[in-house]
Amino acid sequence: MTTALRTHELGKRYGRSRHWALKDCTLELPAGRVVGLVGPNGAGKSTLLGLAAGMLVPTVGHIEVLGEGPSSGAEHQARVGYVSQDAPTYRGMSVADHLRIGSHLNPRWDDVLVRDRIDRLGIDLRRRTGSLSGGQRAQIALTVAIGKRPELLILDEPVAALDPLARREFMQDLMEAVAEQDLTVVLSSHLVSDLERACDYLVVLVDSEVRVAGDLDDLLASHRRMTGARRPSDAGPAGHHVVTASHTDRQSTFVVRTGGPAVDPSWDVTPLGLEDLVLAYLRGDASYERPRPTVEVIR
Amino acid sequence: MIWLTWRQLRVQAIPVAGAVALLLVALAITGPGIVDAAEDGARSFLTGLSADAFKVTLYYVGIAAAYVFPLVVGAFWGAPMVARELEARTHRLAWSQSVTRTRWLAVKLLGAALVTVSVAGLLSWGVTWWAGPIERAIATGEGTGPFMVSRIEPAVFGARGLVPIGYAVLALVIGVLAGLVVRRTVAAMAVTLVLVLGVQLFVGVVVRAQLVEPEKATSSITQENLVGLMVEGASGPGDPIENVSEIRVETGRTGTWELSNVTLDADDERMRSLPAWVADCGGPPPGESAQAGARAACFDRLADEGYRQQVTWHPSSAFWTLQWRETALLLVLALGLGGLCFWRIRGDAP
Numbered sequence: 001m002t003t004a005l006r007t008h009e010l011g012k013r014y015g016r017s018r019h020w021a022l023k024d025c026t027l028e029l030p031a032g033r034v035v036g037l038v039g040p041n042g043a044g045k046s047t048l049l050g051l052a053a054g055m056l057v058p059t060v061g062h063i064e065v066l067g068e069g070p071s072s073g074a075e076h077q078a079r080v081g082y083v084s085q086d087a088p089t090y091r092g093m094s095v096a097d098h099l100r101i102g103s104h105l106n107p108r109w110d111d112v113l114v115r116d117r118i119d120r121l122g123i124d125l126r127r128r129t130g131s132l133s134g135g136q137r138a139q140i141a142l143t144v145a146i147g148k149r150p151e152l153l154i155l156d157e158p159v160a161a162l163d164p165l166a167r168r169e170f171m172q173d174l175m176e177a178v179a180e181q182d183l184t185v186v187l188s189s190h191l192v193s194d195l196e197r198a199c200d201y202l203v204v205l206v207d208s209e210v211r212v213a214g215d216l217d218d219l220l221a222s223h224r225r226m227t228g229a230r231r232p233s234d235a236g237p238a239g240h241h242v243v244t245a246s247h248t249d250r251q252s253t254f255v256v257r258t259g260g261p262a263v264d265p266s267w268d269v270t271p272l273g274l275e276d277l278v279l280a281y282l283r284g285d286a287s288y289e290r291p292r293p294t295v296e297v298i299r
Numbered sequence: 300m301i302w303l304t305w306r307q308l309r310v311q312a313i314p315v316a317g318a319v320a321l322l323l324v325a326l327a328i329t330g331p332g333i334v335d336a337a338e339d340g341a342r343s344f345l346t347g348l349s350a351d352a353f354k355v356t357l358y359y360v361g362i363a364a365a366y367v368f369p370l371v372v373g374a375f376w377g378a379p380m381v382a383r384e385l386e387a388r389t390h391r392l393a394w395s396q397s398v399t400r401t402r403w404l405a406v407k408l409l410g411a412a413l414v415t416v417s418v419a420g421l422l423s424w425g426v427t428w429w430a431g432p433i434e435r436a437i438a439t440g441e442g443t444g445p446f447m448v449s450r451i452e453p454a455v456f457g458a459r460g461l462v463p464i465g466y467a468v469l470a471l472v473i474g475v476l477a478g479l480v481v482r483r484t485v486a487a488m489a490v491t492l493v494l495v496l497g498v499q500l501f502v503g504v505v506v507r508a509q510l511v512e513p514e515k516a517t518s519s520i521t522q523e524n525l526v527g528l529m530v531e532g533a534s535g536p537g538d539p540i541e542n543v544s545e546i547r548v549e550t551g552r553t554g555t556w557e558l559s560n561v562t563l564d565a566d567d568e569r570m571r572s573l574p575a576w577v578a579d580c581g582g583p584p585p586g587e588s589a590q591a592g593a594r595a596a597c598f599d600r601l602a603d604e605g606y607r608q609q610v611t612w613h614p615s616s617a618f619w620t621l622q623w624r625e626t627a628l629l630l631v632l633a634l635g636l637g638g639l640c641f642w643r644i645r646g647d648a649p
């Protein structure tokens with residue numbers, strides 16, 4: 001299974017509203033990666049993840065998760081783990097009850113792994129989840145999702161409500177889990193710093209559309225900030241795709257996606273950090289170039 | 300999934316089942332005493348029973364419990380089943396496990412239905428068995444005091460036999476559907492209560508009578524079978540009477556459910572009111588001496604002018620037919636609404 005998630009012109013509109021929560025989404029997320037889905041609030045991250053988890057039904061377009069449609073029955077659901085926003089748990093039930101739910105409802109439940117994890121987190125099994133802190137509840141929800149041994153784990157803003165320390169520990173925990181099991185993770189956040197440490201594939205979602213998607217290293221290598229004398233228009237350096245442009249009285253700064261090395265010496269070229277890269281796409285209204293199928297010449 | 304169903308149902312199920320168990324214990328303790336008293340002497344049996352305050356209370360509590368049980372099932376077992384999950388968003392946790400939504404709902408619904416049928420069955424059987432001797436006595440015309448209503452009459456019918464099971468199951472499904480549509484627990488409970496009460500009233504008052512073809516008989520009105528008449532217009536003694544609005548005639552049958560008791564004229568038309576001279580048939584007004592001749596003449600005149608009384612009723616032998624048909628109707632409705640629940644749970648997860 002080389003593609004964990006594939007969408008083709010996927011769109012979602014809730015009920016009869018005129019607003020499209022997600023439009024024209026075409027993605028191919030490779031398996032075995034940690035995919036970061038980043039974008040401002042209301043960009044459509046939860047919608048995309050909900051569609052992938054089978055919680056929502058597409059309005060237009062097509063989505064394929066691990067080779068099948070999202071709601072293809074119990075066996076397919078066993079391969080996908082999902083934690084919704086705010087990590088819902090049964091507040092009246094104990095942690096042990098949640099583990100029992102997992103073991104009763106999932107064929108491939110790994111009780112040893114789960115109990116070991118709860119042990120390491122230091123959470124008492126008999127406590128009601130309603131009496132735990134937000135961070136601990138998120139950990140419980142993640143544990144239940146991991147315990148079913150999925151191939152794909154979908155996490156909707158898993159660390160949104162956590163303090164910085166809890167956030168760091170959660171992401172570390174997640175990385176350990178990814179390392180221990182053969183897992184693809186798709187997680188969303190509106191904080192770039194969370195993703196920097198953990199993700200190796202990036203999707204930027206703004207205003208219901210995908211702005212950029214690709215391997216993180218490739219993206220960082222292919223984007224540059226080019227600064228030079230004040231240019232009259234937004235048309236930047238030749239041969240490069242402009243992501244965003246900003247001007248002062250004497251200077252113009254362009255964030256570009258490069259086709260090749262910049263040869264014009266009048267430009268000052270610097271690389272971009274992840275945060276700057278994401279911000280550039282959040283600000284700019286450049287449209288995303290979809291992955292076109294490559295045609296191989298057979299000799 | 301069965302474990303989860305019970306784990307989530309037990310908090311609401313155990314108190315209700317406990318209350319029913321308490322009632323059943325009270326019935327079990329006093330029941331044999333009633334059976335013995337009935338065997339000993341039928342004539343004074345009900346009179347003696349009316350004096351026993353505890354047993355009279357238990358009689359009414361049994362009927363009330365059978366009517367209230369479906370409301371409780373609908374509001375406390377049915378409505379929270381899905382509504383609570385949707386409100387707390389835990390449905391996203393449940394539906395991302397390795398069970399499909401259909402299976403999730405199916406096991407929850409069937410599990411709760413099983414518990415409902417069991418508890419409703421025990422409750423209804425207990426109450427019906429306990430009141431058996433009382434109702435047999437009423438059916439033979441011995442009814443007295445608080446024990447006047449035969450089991451086939453609307454006030455008691457819904458608390459006997461199989462029908463409480465039907466109402467309870469239907470109420471459960473109504474609750475679940477309300478929870479799915481309303482998505483808020485308290486609002487769903489309120490909606491369910493209103494709907495279940497509405498169903499109980501509608502079926503009891505409007506539908507039940509039609510389930511079996513009633514018996515009809517037309518008879519002449521005589522001094523022997525006239526039970527009473529209602530007059531209009533006489534606000535005091537000595538005032539002239541405007542008309543007679545109703546005549547009631549005895550049928551001579553006991554333990555029946557009387558549907559209508561109307562006067563027909565010579566053209567077989569139902570009379571809404573009768574002329575004032577008909578009041579003479581009811582005997583002299585208070586304070587005046589008996590005028591036997593005037594009374595007999597009134598009845599003769601009734602017969603001459605072609606007035607007859609038509610009574611429609613369900614005999615006590617129709618009790619079980621009505622029970623089966625009404626229960627079947629309720630269960631078919633429950634099945635239909637259940638199907639609606641499964642249709643409704645598809646689509647976007649709220």
